Amino acid sequence: MRNVTPKVLTGTLASALVLAAASASAQDRSDWPSNFTVGTASQGGTYFVYGSGWANLIADELGISGGGEVTGGPNQNLALVHTGDIALGLTTMGPAAEALAGESPLAPGVSMDNVCALFPMYETPFSITTLADSGITSISEIPDGARIGFGPAASTSDTYFPRILEELGVNFERRNGGWNDLGGQLQDGLLDVIAFAAGIPVPAVSQLEVQTDVNIIEFTEEEQQQIIESFPVSAFQIPASTYETLEEDARAVSMWNFTIAGCDLPEDFIYEVTKLSMENNDRMREIHRSAANSIPENLDKNKVLPFHPGAVRWYEENGYEIPAERKLN
Missing domain, CATH: 3.40.190.10 (Periplasmic binding protein-like II)
Structure with missing residues (x-):
């Protein structure tokens, strides 16, 4: 807050007050890092x-x-x-x-x-992104043995998303890495799917949209309910306005x-x-x-x-x- 010295104060008194305030401020911060x-x-x-x-x-x-x-x-x-x-x-x-x-x-x-x-x-929504030319439009269409990027090792995404997909019967090869790196791998055909757990809009997904056509995969109502009953997550809707790719809200789950x-x-x-x-x-x-x-x-x-x-x-x-x-x- 800016200190304002009243005009009626003498210059000496005003200076003393300013110095006292500065001293108090410094003293208050003596144990700060x-x-x-x-x-x-x-x-x-x-x-x-x-x-x-x-x-x-x-x-x-x-x-x-x-x-x-x-x-x-x-x-x-x-x-x-x-x-x-x-x-x-x-x-x-x-x-x-x-x-x-x-x-x-x-x-x-x-x-x-x-x-x-x-x-x-x-809230962190759990969402899935693929390239449009993969032909994958739902979780049930993820092929057996799909190479899926789950983000950095031990991240929220890597901790929970593999369990979520296993609960839904998906068989996959697990890959880890930073989101930008995984986005590049998806574009280069080294990954089939990226499973994101990140606040929206996810910068890596927004960047992918600029460079290529993608599919953002939503959970079905049944899949969403199954996951809510099995994990510490809540129902969530990714607003259509989040990404250029979405034409309507996408069903997901989230964690605070x-x-x-x-x-x-x-x-x-x-x-x-x-x-x-x-x-x-x-x-x-x-x-x-x-x-x-x-x-x-x-x-x-x-x-x-x-x-x-x-x-x-x-x-x-x-x-x-x-x-x-x-x-x-």
């Missing part, structure tokens, strides 16, 4: 765009050095935040639940209890994403990060339009992690109730 990193995911995915843009917003507005870092996605972000190797990250609620229960594929048996939630991001932080980070620092993020949704939407859902009204979508005390303070000051079970003990 000198820099920070936001764990994102691979380039070509929504996490990278969202996380890097959010990191830049924090750095610019709070005057602290920081930026986004390419990672393997939610599972790795949870592990890096838990150990303190990075301060902030992005994750989905499925991997978060597994990590807290000591069931992370990256660290089996380790309960990642130094991870706190900050604010809701958006939240930003996360080390629970031991200073309360004042996280309070300011939360305040900046929650009070500037217009700027968040400029980073990625999926941030339209990055609002306090979606706090109840976190049914897994405790909220950081700094985040709790901002929410409660602004009239949002945090359930006792979602507060750090």
Whole structure:
């Protein structure tokens, strides 16, 4: 907030007040980290765009050095935040639940209890893309032994999408890689299908549309219901306006994403990060339009992690109730 000195104050008094304010500000930040990193995911995915843009917003507005870092996605972000190797990250609620229960594929048996939630991001739809000339127009038409790209190893997509397709009776060869790389492989005929779990629009899919004709495959009503009953996901519709290829909304399933932080980070620092993020949704939407859902009204979508005390303070000051079970003990 900009300080305005009333004209009636003398120059000496005004200068003293300014110096006092500056001193107080410096003192308030004495335990803040000198820099920070936001764990994102691979380039070509929504996490990278969202996380890097959010990191830049924090750095610019709070005057602290920081930026986004390419990672393997939610599972790795949870592990890096838990150990303190990075301060902030992005994750989905499925991997978060597994990590807290000591069931992370990256660290089996380790309960990642130094991870706190900050604010809701958006829903991650699970969607399937193929080349139009593949002739694949439905999940049931994916041929046996199809080469399917599931994103970076241990990502949300790689953790859940293979299980989802196996549940639906699809037999496949599993491939991993960054979304941009997998998009290139699809174009080159090295893959038959890419199974995306990423915020929409997925940059790699938008790029594919520019370069070639694609099919975006939706779930049937029966497939959608079967998956909802078997996995921690919800029904979702990908709006037709998301991609040029879609002529009508596409049926899918989704999982919620939240930003996360080390629970031991200073309360004042996280309070300011939360305040900046929650009070500037217009700027968040400029980073990625999926941030339209990055609002306090979606706090109840976190049914897994405790909220950081700094985040709790901002929410409660602004009239949002945090359930006792979602507060750090």
